[in-house]
Amino acid sequence: MNFTRLFFSCVLCLVAIHARSQTPIQLAPEQQRFYSIYKELVNINTTNSVGDNTKAVLAMKKYLLEDGFTHEEIQIFEPFPKKGNLVVRLKGNGTQKPILLLAHVDVVEAKREDWKTDPFVLQEDDEYFTARGAVDNKSMAAAFVSIVGQLKREGFQARRDLIVALTSDEEMSSVPSNGAWWLLKNHPELIKAEFGFNEGGNGQLRNGLPIIQRIQVAEKMNTSFKLEITDVGGHSSLPTANNPVYPLAAALGGISQYKFPVKISEVTKAYFEQSAKFESGQLKEDMLAVARDVATVEVLERLSVSPLYNAMLRTTCVVTRMSAGHANNALPQSASATVNCRLLPQDNIQDIEVTLKNVIGNERIQITNLIQPMPSPASPLRADVMNAVTGITKKMWPEVIVVPFMSAGGTDSRFMRNVGIQMYGVSGMFYEPSDLRMHGLNERVLKKSLFEGRDFLYQLIQQLSVSG
Numbered sequence: 001m002n003f004t005r006l007f008f009s010c011v012l013c014l015v016a017i018h019a020r021s022q023t024p025i026q027l028a029p030e031q032q033r034f035y036s037i038y039k040e041l042v043n044i045n046t047t048n049s050v051g052d053n054t055k056a057v058l059a060m061k062k063y064l065l066e067d068g069f070t071h072e073e074i075q076i077f078e079p080f081p082k083k084g085n086l087v088v089r090l091k092g093n094g095t096q097k098p099i100l101l102l103a104h105v106d107v108v109e110a111k112r113e114d115w116k117t118d119p120f121v122l123q124e125d126d127e128y129f130t131a132r133g134a135v136d137n138k139s140m141a142a143a144f145v146s147i148v149g150q151l152k153r154e155g156f157q158a159r160r161d162l163i164v165a166l167t168s169d170e171e172m173s174s175v176p177s178n179g180a181w182w183l184l185k186n187h188p189e190l191i192k193a194e195f196g197f198n199e200g201g202n203g204q205l206r207n208g209l210p211i212i213q214r215i216q217v218a219e220k221m222n223t224s225f226k227l228e229i230t231d232v233g234g235h236s237s238l239p240t241a242n243n244p245v246y247p248l249a250a251a252l253g254g255i256s257q258y259k260f261p262v263k264i265s266e267v268t269k270a271y272f273e274q275s276a277k278f279e280s281g282q283l284k285e286d287m288l289a290v291a292r293d294v295a296t297v298e299v300l301e302r303l304s305v306s307p308l309y310n311a312m313l314r315t316t317c318v319v320t321r322m323s324a325g326h327a328n329n330a331l332p333q334s335a336s337a338t339v340n341c342r343l344l345p346q347d348n349i350q351d352i353e354v355t356l357k358n359v360i361g362n363e364r365i366q367i368t369n370l371i372q373p374m375p376s377p378a379s380p381l382r383a384d385v386m387n388a389v390t391g392i393t394k395k396m397w398p399e400v401i402v403v404p405f406m407s408a409g410g411t412d413s414r415f416m417r418n419v420g421i422q423m424y425g426v427s428g429m430f431y432e433p434s435d436l437r438m439h440g441l442n443e444r445v446l447k448k449s450l451f452e453g454r455d456f457l458y459q460l461i462q463q464l465s466v467s468g
């Protein structure tokens with residue numbers, strides 16, 4: 001049946017989305033459309049092992065065609081089998097540069113036996129949608145498809161092109177070869193934009209009520225070093241002074257005690273300023289001291305006890321793997337460790353390597369950098385984006401405060417920031433901190449929050465595509 005006819009003949013009807021619910025969410029037609037897109041996307045397994053990302057983006061293409069996009073406007077690239085990427089562009093009048101809407105469709109592996117229900121079939125109860133990818137990041141991928149589809153049907157006149165890029169292999173991207181990185185390398189003209197939106201910044205609930213809307217504007221850079229030391233070995237009954245395990249252990253002990261210098265950016269200041277509103281006592285005072293540039297050594301030490309605040313204040317390095325020896329009764333011939341570092345955007349790899357060498361202080365230990373981190377400068381707190389996010393947030397959730405932040409983990413936004421596309425991680429979807437299950441078991445999102453998030457993103461994209 002022709003979708004458009006079906007859709008508009010039903011403009012006034014509200015649809016209850018499932019029978020079991022005592023208080024079903026009443027869906028408006030666009031929400032129902034979004035729900036169909038989301039459900040179909042989630043139900044396609046897109047894991048690296050057995051999944052099919054190309055099937056997923058082809059399913060999205062079907063909806064885009066129904067909404068009026070032509071085959072020529074929707075491009076699918078499959079650099080590797082079953083690892084397709086989709087790019088579609090809703091043309092504006094060209095007076096302003098495009099906005100990029102980026103979302104990966106691949107998901108982390110999930111074992112059926114570990115989950116309460118089948119991770120690759122969308123489960124619904126009164127409150128939640130549960131499945132692998134229900135949040136990360138099929139929630140935003142489906143939202144972007146439904147939003148540009150709606151704008152296309154509405155004949156929306158934008159000043160900026162809206163580009164949706166649905167990508168593969170984000171979850172594999174410690175060494176990038178596909179997805180956002182591949183598109184940028186092979187078809188930069190298709191996704192070049194002035195700024196864009198991606199995952200990375202979810203809202204926070206406290207006791208079920210939304211309190212913070214996070215907008216990710218920067219992220220730390222990820223790199224690893226291998227530390228290695230060797231010896232001739234020998235019989236364990238005749239210990240020598242050259243056993244490689246002891247100096248390696250001493251070096252790691254030194255790294256565990258070392259703290260990289262604190263560097264406070266505008267984003268970190270803004271984060272502490274806003275977050276202080278939810279705290280009290282000493283913590284509140286300490287946060288405000290950072291925000292006002294008057295933090296003493298004692299303040300920074302108190303804040304650094306929290307792994308999260310510590311990660312926001314400085315570059316960190318931590319041992320993640322070790323191996324040594326080859327038999328219980330032999331002197332080790334080698335000992336090695338992997339040290340993973342997360343660099344502040346304003347730090348650089350050469351300085352960190354020099355610091356590590358100094359901290360280790362042992363010429364016998366060889367240090368090799370395993371991955372070159374990609375520079376990822378923070379996106380500016382540009383007024384149009386911040387005002388739009390704040391204004392729509394205030395309208396939808398009057399009590400919620402918008403907090404810009406730098407994430408300790410990585411997203412595909414780093415590739416875009418590296419070439420000058422300002423990226424913002426914001427979803428309008430809210431989660432309890434104790435219920436963040438992305439990459440974990442029984443990944444789920446509150447239904448209410450998913451639909452509100454889609455509405456938030458629709459307003460945000462619509463408003464910014466006519467601004468400037």
Ligand SMILES: [Zn+2]
Nearest residue numbers: 104136137199
């Ligand atoms: Zn993700």
